[in-house]
Amino acid sequence: MPLSSTELEARLEDVLDAVLSSRRTVSDAARAIAILDDESQTFALRWLDSISASNTELAYQYVNNIGRALGVMSRKDVEAWIVEALDIYDQQGLFPASHALGEIDSFADRRSHADRVVELESVTAFLETFLRGLSGRKLTVTAGDTASTDSETVFLPRRLNRLASASENRFLYKVMATNLWAMNRFGTFRRSAPSAPTLAQRLAEFPDKVDATKLFYLIETERLNACISRELPGLWREIERDFSYTRRGLFKRACEDLARIDATVDDTLYWLKRMLDERAERPPAAPYQGSADLDTLNDITDQRLDTERTALEELIQDLIDQMNRDDVGASGDDDADIRLELDNDGTVTDYQLTVDGEPMPMPAALREQIDAILQDLESVPEDWLNPAEGDAVAEADGNDQTIEEQREDSRDPMFLYDEWDYQRGHYRKDWCTLYERQVKPGDPEFFNQTLHQYHGLTLELRRAFEMLKDQQHTLRRQPEGEDIDLDAVIQASADQHLGRELSDRLFLKTHRQERDIAVMLMVDLSGSTKGWIVDAEREAVILLCEALEVLGDRYGIYGFSGMTRKRCELFRIKTLNEPLNDNVKARIAGMEPRDYTRMGVTIRHLTHLMDSIDARTRLLITLSDGKPDDYDGYRGDYGIEDTRKALIEARNRGIHPFCITIDQKAGEYLPHMYGAVNYTVVDDVRKLPTEVSRVYYRLTR
Amino acid sequence: MKSSEPSIADYVIADEPYYAPQGDEIDIFEAAYANRIPVLLKGPTGCGKTRFMEYMAYRLSRPLITVSCHDDLTASDLVGRYLIIGGETRWIDGPLSRAVREGAICYLDEVVEARKDTTVVIHPLADDRRVLPIEKTGELLRADERFCLAISYNPGYQSILKDLKQSTRQRFVAIEFRYPEASLEIDIVIRETELDQKTAALLVKYAGMTRNLKGNGLDEGASTRLLVHTGKLLSSGIEPRSAIRSAIAEALTDEPDMLAAVNELGAALF
Ligand SMILES: Nc1ncnc2c1ncn2[C@@H]1O[C@H](COP(=O)(O)OP(=O)(O)O)[C@@H](O)[C@H]1O
Ligand SMILES: [Mg+2]
Numbered sequence: 001m002p003l004s005s006t007e008l009e010a011r012l013e014d015v016l017d018a019v020l021s022s023r024r025t026v027s028d029a030a031r032a033i034a035i036l037d038d039e040s041q042t043f044a045l046r047w048l049d050s051i052s053a054s055n056t057e058l059a060y061q062y063v064n065n066i067g068r069a070l071g072v073m074s075r076k077d078v079e080a081w082i083v084e085a086l087d088i089y090d091q092q093g094l095f096p097a098s099h100a101l102g103e104i105d106s107f108a109d110r111r112s113h114a115d116r117v118v119e120l121e122s123v124t125a126f127l128e129t130f131l132r133g134l135s136g137r138k139l140t141v142t143a144g145d146t147a148s149t150d151s152e153t154v155f156l157p158r159r160l161n162r163l164a165s166a167s168e169n170r171f172l173y174k175v176m177a178t179n180l181w182a183m184n185r186f187g188t189f190r191r192s193a194p195s196a197p198t199l200a201q202r203l204a205e206f207p208d209k210v211d212a213t214k215l216f217y218l219i220e221t222e223r224l225n226a227c228i229s230r231e232l233p234g235l236w237r238e239i240e241r242d243f244s245y246t247r248r249g250l251f252k253r254a255c256e257d258l259a260r261i262d263a264t265v266d267d268t269l270y271w272l273k274r275m276l277d278e279r280a281e282r283p284p285a286a287p288y289q290g291s292a293d294l295d296t297l298n299d300i301t302d303q304r305l306d307t308e309r310t311a312l313e314e315l316i317q318d319l320i321d322q323m324n325r326d327d328v329g330a331s332g333d334d335d336a337d338i339r340l341e342l343d344n345d346g347t348v349t350d351y352q353l354t355v356d357g358e359p360m361p362m363p364a365a366l367r368e369q370i371d372a373i374l375q376d377l378e379s380v381p382e383d384w385l386n387p388a389e390g391d392a393v394a395e396a397d398g399n400d401q402t403i404e405e406q407r408e409d410s411r412d413p414m415f416l417y418d419e420w421d422y423q424r425g426h427y428r429k430d431w432c433t434l435y436e437r438q439v440k441p442g443d444p445e446f447f448n449q450t451l452h453q454y455h456g457l458t459l460e461l462r463r464a465f466e467m468l469k470d471q472q473h474t475l476r477r478q479p480e481g482e483d484i485d486l487d488a489v490i491q492a493s494a495d496q497h498l499g500r501e502l503s504d505r506l507f508l509k510t511h512r513q514e515r516d517i518a519v520m521l522m523v524d525l526s527g528s529t530k531g532w533i534v535d536a537e538r539e540a541v542i543l544l545c546e547a548l549e550v551l552g553d554r555y556g557i558y559g560f561s562g563m564t565r566k567r568c569e570l571f572r573i574k575t576l577n578e579p580l581n582d583n584v585k586a587r588i589a590g591m592e593p594r595d596y597t598r599m600g601v602t603i604r605h606l607t608h609l610m611d612s613i614d615a616r617t618r619l620l621i622t623l624s625d626g627k628p629d630d631y632d633g634y635r636g637d638y639g640i641e642d643t644r645k646a647l648i649e650a651r652n653r654g655i656h657p658f659c660i661t662i663d664q665k666a667g668e669y670l671p672h673m674y675g676a677v678n679y680t681v682v683d684d685v686r687k688l689p690t691e692v693s694r695v696y697y698r699l700t701r
Numbered sequence: 702m703k704s705s706e707p708s709i710a711d712y713v714i715a716d717e718p719y720y721a722p723q724g725d726e727i728d729i730f731e732a733a734y735a736n737r738i739p740v741l742l743k744g745p746t747g748c749g750k751t752r753f754m755e756y757m758a759y760r761l762s763r764p765l766i767t768v769s770c771h772d773d774l775t776a777s778d779l780v781g782r783y784l785i786i787g788g789e790t791r792w793i794d795g796p797l798s799r800a801v802r803e804g805a806i807c808y809l810d811e812v813v814e815a816r817k818d819t820t821v822v823i824h825p826l827a828d829d830r831r832v833l834p835i836e837k838t839g840e841l842l843r844a845d846e847r848f849c850l851a852i853s854y855n856p857g858y859q860s861i862l863k864d865l866k867q868s869t870r871q872r873f874v875a876i877e878f879r880y881p882e883a884s885l886e887i888d889i890v891i892r893e894t895e896l897d898q899k900t901a902a903l904l905v906k907y908a909g910m911t912r913n914l915k916g917n918g919l920d921e922g923a924s925t926r927l928l929v930h931t932g933k934l935l936s937s938g939i940e941p942r943s944a945i946r947s948a949i950a951e952a953l954t955d956e957p958d959m960l961a962a963v964n965e966l967g968a969a970l971f
Binding site for chain 2: 125126129130132133134135136174178232233234235238474476487490491493494495497498656676677680681683698
């Protein structure tokens with residue numbers, strides 16, 4: 001027998017007493033529950049008890065909604081509705097949770113489509129890889145309110161259930177992402193020159209700016225569709241199949257014109273004006289149509305153009321320096337005349353490099369830099385191609401240490417090292433003073449927490465490393481073993497025929513390959529790692545320790561930083577012979593960003609430490625976030641050349657240097673320092689922790 | 702056991718192999734050959750190194766003996782061993798001794814895969830001594846003047862344990878190979894597979910997409926060899942998306958998200 005509304009009211013009042021008043025009663029709620037069947041009532045009251053255990057007010061909101069919820073959803077779905085609200089309560093608090101309880105209809109709607117919902121999270125990795133494959137540039141995929149882009153990030157709805165099946169919704173994600181990629185790739189935001197008006201400014205000229213912007217994306221999507229149909233015919237076939245619609249009137253004419261191979265965003269703006277002027281009929285927006293956050297986009301673009309301009313000027317200056325050097329004695333006194341000429345051949349804009357009037361193949365780095373600029377601008381501004389003379393490296397001897405720092409200096413072990421001056425072509429004797437410092441220990445629990453956080457991955461890495469460790473190898477011609485070596489037996493009997501001495505090495509033996517590897521990890525603790533980077537470095541070190549413990553490879557860990565040649569600092573986290581104990585774990589947690597990055601002296605000292613280690617393979621791995629850089633002029637070519645020299649010294653002592661960096665521009669200087677294959681660029685700080693172990697795996701497999 | 706040695710004539714390449722030069726590699730090889738300097742071919746797998754060797758052997762009218770190196774390859778596998786044949790012991794030359802004696806070209810493919818102690822036997826051949834000491838017979842084999850040693854090596858394979866030692870590499874003239882640039886690669890695909898220009902261009906564009914992913918989840922993008930394989934499947938009437946899946950995607954990765962992305966990049970084109 002179901003309970004009556006009076007019985008129910010008494011029950012509810014009992015539980016909710018604390019939040020009720022004369023104007024806040026449970027009589028309506030009791031009536032709504034009274035009409036439910038026995039089982040549903042039991043269900044509702046059982047959950048009332050659990051919810052009130054969390055929060056009485058939330059339980060009150062629940063009571064007011066549960067009657068209706070059970071009316072429109074199955075008990076299983078109602079349970080999901082309650083669990084979601086409790087999760088929200090735990091994570092975001094009472095107000096959002098109460099709100100969620102009120103949204104019965106939209107929840108019911110979502111539930112009834114559960115089998116067709118696709119969560120963005122589940123396709124993010126796929127989409128990012130897909131977009132990078134399309135043109136080699138990284139676009140980050142993140143959740144946003146609508147499909148839009150700011151030229152570095154692609155924002156997509158958190159979940160999609162618009163279409164009838166999960167596979168169609170997943171496809172919709174792909175088409176939305178491709179469309180946003182196309183905006184960046186096919187010049188929706190491209191300007192003719194840095195000073196030319198931006199898209200936002202051009203749209204602001206229309207009397208009804210909001211309406212014009214809306215129509216702009218509708219028309220621009222058609223131009224991009226035409227680009228996609230040429231560039232990605234397979235995908236376009238599927239888009240046409242799933243999302244085709246008829247275009248009529250002036251809009252149809254616009255579409256036909258925008259399908260020209262040389263149509264640009266200027267043409268879209270032309271048709272925008274005409275359609276507004278003639279009040280043309282508009283079709284509904286395509287489901288995959290995107291837009292842009294133009295304010296953020298402009299800021300990002302301006303910043304990017306700034307860095308790209310600098311990078312371009314540096315590359316050109318490098319080229320000039322190199323030509324002048326190669327030219328010495330040949331043609332005489334004047335500088336090489338280097339020109340990048342615009343080679344505008346119909347639809348393709350390209351550049352031709354000439355030196356003293358002779359065409360030259362363009363260095364790859366320069367080619368890439370120009371391509372990058374051409375994503376944002378129609379052509380490279382003339383004055384960017386003629387950089388002014390760079391200023392000479394200023395040298396300042398930093399003598400601004402505090403008393404306390406000087407005192408600190410005097411206690412720690414101190415070493416002197418030479419430094420390479422590439423301009424003079426010789427070493428500066430005892431130029432750098434290096435101190436080996438202690439690290440202030442951090443939270444010793446951090447180590448295990450991190451392992452816990454990466455639990456799944458740690459298992460995966462562990463398994464991979466176990467296999468690496470167990471690599472087996474069959475040794476031939478052994479005096480004993482588990483199998484007969486047929487080759488050896490034949491050889492022996494041949495020897496016997498010839499009357500030679502008989503070998504007793506006739507067996508095959510499986511042998512665990514001895515890994516005799518010592519590795520030194522050199523972690524960048526310069527000021528620029530503050531925040532995410534140093535966090536990622538700590539985690540990377542922890543995961544790598546875990547892997548190295550499995551392998552049994554010997555390893556040392558040192559952080560480095562410093563301020564001027566008089567105070568280069570190396571932070572001892574673990575020496576090569578120290579076991580991984582709680583002190584080491586606490587020191588890893590205690591790694592903090594410091595000052596600058598003087599790499600040469602660090603490499604020299606670590607080389608010195610590894611010199612005494614007897615291992616078949618010795619490896620020096622640097623974790624870094626940028627170029628060598630110190631306060632007293634240790635930057636640019638000077639820093640790079642000294643670091644390179646230090647690495648050559650290490651290599652000459654049989655040490656293999658390798659660098660893992662998160663600097664996306666590392667391709668411009670690391671090959672010169674480490675060699676073309678001895679470095680890896682990690683494209684996202686978040687991947688650093690796991691990437692470091694993966695790289696180590698690759699390096700020593 | 703029957704051990705009939707193939708005659709050296711079997712190693713002669715009778716018909717001119719198709720080889721599209723990437724740069725001045727033919728001239729460099731010929732100059733090195735004329736000066737009896739051994740040659741090191743550097744480059745990723747499937748970019749035409751083996752084909753180049755076949756072409757050079759044809760061009761220089763020399764037999765070509767190729768050895769694919771692996772980690773169980775011993776020095777005797779290269780130099781030779783005694784065998785008992787019909788109650789008689791006989792010395793049988795290995796491929797290297799054979800080439801040295803007969804003045805052939807010996808090509809050691811993927812030489813870093815061989816064990817380090819194996820690589821050492823080529824040292825005396827690779828400097829101006831040009832000799833091969835055969836320990837077992839006590840013979841010191843002097844290389845025929847037409848003999849040529851070439852080795853290949855993939856530097857993109859970032860393992861320090863499998864790096865080529867300086868003492869080895871510094872004996873060679875090095876020629877670098879990379880994937881051919883797009884228009885040349887299209888020509889190669891057309892020549893090798895009889896595909897039409899449009900399909901070949903799409904395949905090469907697809908290769909570019911996978912190469913964009915190198916270092917971001919893929920160790921290596923699709924090689925020219927994989928394109929040729931795909932093209933052949935297409936010419937035999939296999940549907941493009943299946944051809945790409947089997948000949949390229951599955952060959953590049955096992956990781957599900959990566960596999961999906963690589964497949965769907967192909968589907969975006971075909
Ligand atoms: N330059 C080239 N000229 C002709 N064919 C080429 C060329 N480069 C690659 N190929 C094609 O690619 C295939 C693989 O090349 P291969 O020489 O086996 O590569 P590698 O030895 O570098 O691994 C060849 O069989 C051929 O079809
Ligand atoms: Mg090969």
